[in-house]
Amino acid sequence: MATKLLKEFTVEEVAQHSKEGNVWIIVDAKVYDLSRFANMHPGGAAVLYADSIAGKDATQAFFGLHRQEVLYRPQYARLQIGTVKGEKSIIKPLAADEVSQVPYAEPSWLSKGFSSPYYTDSHRRFQKAVRNFVMEVVYPDAQQCEENGKRISQDVVDKISEMNITAMRLGPGKHLKGRTLMGGVITPEEFDHFHELIVNFELARCGTRGYMDGLLAGGIIGLPPVLNFGSPELQAKVVPEVLDGKKFICLAISEAFAGSDVSGLQTVAKKEGDEWVITGTKKWITNGTFADYFTVACKTENGFTVILVPRSDELSTKPIKTAYSSTAGTAFVSFDKVRVPVANTLGREGKGMQVILSNFNHERWMIASMSLRMQRLVVEECMLWAQQRKVFGKSLHAQPVIRAKLAAMMARVEAAQNWLENITHQMNNMSYNEQSDKLAGPIALLKQFITRTGRETAEDATQVFGGRAITKTGMGRLIENVRGSLNAAPALH
Numbered sequence: 224m225a226t227k228l229l230k231e232f233t234v235e236e237v238a239q240h241s242k243e244g245n246v247w248i249i250v251d252a253k254v255y256d257l258s259r260f261a262n263m264h265p266g267g268a269a270v271l272y273a274d275s276i277a278g279k280d281a282t283q284a285f286f287g288l289h290r291q292e293v294l295y296r297p298q299y300a301r302l303q304i305g306t307v308k309g310e311k312s313i314i315k316p317l318a319a320d321e322v323s324q325v326p327y328a329e330p331s332w333l334s335k336g337f338s339s340p341y342y343t344d345s346h347r348r349f350q351k352a353v354r355n356f357v358m359e360v361v362y363p364d365a366q367q368c369e370e371n372g373k374r375i376s377q378d379v380v381d382k383i384s385e386m387n388i389t390a391m392r393l394g395p396g397k398h399l400k401g402r403t404l405m406g407g408v409i410t411p412e413e414f415d416h417f418h419e420l421i422v423n424f425e426l427a428r429c430g431t432r433g434y435m436d437g438l439l440a441g442g443i444i445g446l447p448p449v450l451n452f453g454s455p456e457l458q459a460k461v462v463p464e465v466l467d468g469k470k471f472i473c474l475a476i477s478e479a480f481a482g483s484d485v486s487g488l489q490t491v492a493k494k495e496g497d498e499w500v501i502t503g504t505k506k507w508i509t510n511g512t513f514a515d516y517f518t519v520a521c522k523t524e525n526g527f528t529v530i531l532v533p534r535s536d537e538l539s540t541k542p543i544k545t546a547y548s549s550t551a552g553t554a555f556v557s558f559d560k561v562r563v564p565v566a567n568t569l570g571r572e573g574k575g576m577q578v579i580l581s582n583f584n585h586e587r588w589m590i591a592s593m594s595l596r597m598q599r600l601v602v603e604e605c606m607l608w609a610q611q612r613k614v615f616g617k618s619l620h621a622q623p624v625i626r627a628k629l630a631a632m633m634a635r636v637e638a639a640q641n642w643l644e645n646i647t648h649q650m651n652n653m654s655y656n657e658q659s660d661k662l663a664g665p666i667a668l669l670k671q672f673i674t675r676t677g678r679e680t681a682e683d684a685t686q687v688f689g690g691r692a693i694t695k696t697g698m699g700r701l702i703e704n705v706r707g708s709l710n711a712a713p714a715l716h
C-alpha cells in the first residue's frame with residue numbers, strides 16, 4: 224500500500240474511534256481501521272476494545288505480541304487507512320537481499336567493518352544473488368509446504384535448477400562445467416566450498432526444517448556416489464536429469480535393522496547373470512517418497528556394494544510420519560526382487576563401505592552448516608523478541624537471566640562458525656581423497672559439536688520465548704519449527 228496516497232489523521236481524530244464496531248488504532252505512526260476485522264482477529268475482539276488500545280497508539284502492545292511481518296500480509300496491510308500527522312514510521316521491511324542489522328544475526332564477514340581471509344568479492348556478489356533468489360522464490364514455497372506437508376513445488380525445482388543450485392550444493396567439480404551459476408554472477412571455475420557454504424546458509428534462513436530436507440537433500444547425498452563412483456555411461460544419463468530437476472534421487476542406507484551401524488545392513492543383492500536381484504527394506508529415506516532413483520547400500524557375497532536402483536514396480540515406497548513436516552518425503556522403501564543391471568554398481572563390488580564412508584564427510588559438513596545457520600536465525604529471533612517483549616516493567620533484553628542466555632547462544636554460533644570456516648578452507652585445499660583421509664575426524668567432531676550447541680540453543684530459546692516456543696503460529700513459530708532439528712540432527716538416509 225503506497226503510504227503517501229493515504230490520508231493523514233491527528234491523534235485526536237483517531238481517538239474518536241474507540242468503540243465496538245468503530246475501532247481504530249495506531250501502530251508505528253500508521254492508522255488502522257479494525258472495525259470489521261475485530262471479530263476475525265486471531266487474538267480476539269475484546270483485546271482491541273481495551274481502553275489502552277482502542278483509538279490509541281498501540282505500537283508497544285502490538286509489537287509485544289506480533290511478528291512485524293503480520294502488517295505486511297496483504298489481508299492486514301489493507302486495514303491501514305492513513306498515517307498520523309507529523310509522525311514518521313520507524314519500522315521498514317528488509318529488502319530481499321538486505322543484511323540484518325540485528326547483532327550476530329549474520330556471519331561477521333557480512334557485517335559492516337569486518338574483514339575475513341576467506342571471502343572475496345566473488346563470494347559477496349554471490350551471497351547477494353542467492354539471498355535475493357531464496358527470499359523471492361524459495362522462502363514462500365518453504366513456508367507453504369512446511370505447513371501442508373506437500374513436496375517442494377515443481378516450479379521451484381525448475382527455478383533452482385535454472386540457477387544450478389542443486390548442482391552447486393554438490394560442491395565444486397566437473398559437474399559444474401558449462402553450467403551458468405546464479406544467472407552468471409560467478410563462473411564455475413570460481414566456485415569453491417565457501418560459495419557452497421553460502422548456498423547452504425541462505426537456504427537454511429527459510430527456517431523450515433522439513434522443507435530444508437525436502438529441498439532435494441536426498442540428491443545432495445544420493446548423487447555424489449554416482450558422480451564419484453558411477454560408470455561414465457551411468458553418469459551421462461543420471462547426473463543431468465537430476466541436476467536439471469527432471470528426476471529425483473535419494474540415498475538408501477539405513478534400515479530398521481541397522482541405522483548408524485552400517486555394517487549390520489540386511490538388504491541383499493544377489494548376482495544373476497548381468498543383473499543384481501535386490502531384496503530387503505530401507506527406513507528413514509529422505510525424499511524417498513518422490514525419488515526416481517535410489518542409491519542403495521546392499522550386502523553382497525563379498526562385503527557391501529552400492530547400487531543405483533531406478534524406481535520400478537518391484538520397488539515400493541510409503542511415507543513415514545516423523546517429528547518434522549512430511550514435505551521432506553521421508554520413506555520406508557521395500558525391494559521385492561528388484562532387478563538392475565550390474566552396470567549400475569557404484570564403485571567396486573564388495574567395496575561399498577568405502578563409497579558410503581567417503582560420502583559421509585560432505586553430508587555431515589552440509590548438515591552442520593545448515594544447522595548452524597538455523598541456530599543463528601534463532602539468535603536473531605531471540606534478540607528481536609527480547610527487545611519487543613516487556614515484562615516486569617522492562618524489556619526482556621534488560622533481564623540478566625535472558626541476557627546471559629543470549630550471550631551464550633551468540634558465543635556458540637560464533638565459535639562454531641569459526642571452526643566451520645576453518646574446515647571449509649581445508650576442503651578448498653584438499654582433493655576428494657585427501658578430504659576422505661584427513662577430514663573425516665574433524666568434520667564428524669564439528670557436526671557433533673554443532674548439533675550439541677543446537678540443543679543448548681533450542682533450550683535457551685524456549686526459555687526466552689516461553690509458551691510461544693511450542694506454538695506453530697505467531698511469534699514463536701520459528702522457534703517451534705527449528706526446535707526439533709536443533710535438538711537432534713541425525714543422518715538423512
Ligand code: HEM
Pocket residue numbers: 248250255257264265266267270271276281284285288289290293294299302691696697698
Ligand atoms: C493491525 C492490527 C492487528 C493485526 C493485523 C493483528 C493480527 C493478529 C494475528 C495475525 C494474530 C495471530 C498471531 C500471529 O500471527 O502473530 C494476532 C494475535 C494476537 N493479537 Fe493481534 N493484530 C492486530 C492488533 C492487535 C492489538 C492492537 C492487540 C492488543 C492487545 C492485539 C492482540 C493480540 C493477541 C493477544 C494475540 C494472540 C497472541 C498469542 O497467542 O500469542 N492485536 N493478531
